[in-house]
Amino acid sequence: MNIDWVLAWPAITNSPIFGMGITLLSYEFGRFLYLKSGGFALFQPILVSVMVIGFVLMSMGIPYDVYFKQAESFHLFLGPLTVALAIPLYINIKRIRQLLGRILVTLIVGGTASIGSAMLVLWIMGGSEDIILSMAAKSVTTPIAISITEEIGGYPSLAVTFVIAIGILGVAIGPWFLRLIGVTEPSAKGFALGITSHALGTAKALEMGDQVGAFSALAMGLMGIASALALPWLAQYFL
């Protein structure tokens, strides 16, 4: 009997279940590290998972598209789960109604500060115009960010990278930083996470409580809609 050892590895990495396998495995590894370290911020399961998968793909020369296709069934779950955010939103609807005026003021102030500071720093540091434009939509959930960036003339793929980077950074640093500067209201914590880090921030916010999660989902939705309306209009005047 002749055993072909060399065939084992490609059989594993080419299998359609490989992408789901490393996604679950690396996520579980991240959860293990996170729990063992007593909740160390940089060991957020999603951060660990993305790093591990990135390393595995790069070191084995697997293109991202191949991995994404294999893991796409997970990605599809995002749709119904986004719809499910209506549940915490409804449960907290009384609080949201009560704070509506203050929420809208915060949306305008916070959203402007968030987008303005990123573009300003890039401009000061001499970033090229395409990159500055691609930065405009960085705090908006991915599908909206893609359409906005196409509209104002940046690179959509680059915008997606920024969206994810700011999302992961917000998850890792956000809760710690908000505590440090004395943001104690659950509504304010959630809203800050949602404005800054969209869906990734909302996923983290849900772990911090129902109200935090609801306000983050609300901020994510409002930020997306406000950016989609305001950014193409602003771009007309400044470009």
Next chain:
Amino acid sequence: MIRGFCILILFQLLGEAVVAMFHLIVPGQVMGMILLLVVLIAWQDVPEFLDLTGRALLPYLPLFLVPVSVGMFAYWDLIKRDFVAIVISLLVSLFVSLAVTGLTLNALVKARSK
């Protein structure tokens, strides 16, 4: 569990339809969330089967965000030229955004409740 999941998928599909019909820029799933919220407000309660599905699935939201997040590594060639400027601008805006948003709403909420 399955019944709740069907409702979620149904509302996402409804959302996709509304977005297409009215040429909106928001994703179908966000429209689906808005539609479900409107229905829940009208119904004035969350049916138990829907609540069950939400509670079971929402904790896994970060897991389902992993595949799209790995895409960050796919655009290294585009980023590398301005890498330092990009990292600094993301970090600055992260702190500015969290601080301005968090402190503003925190102060506004506390001001009224006193």
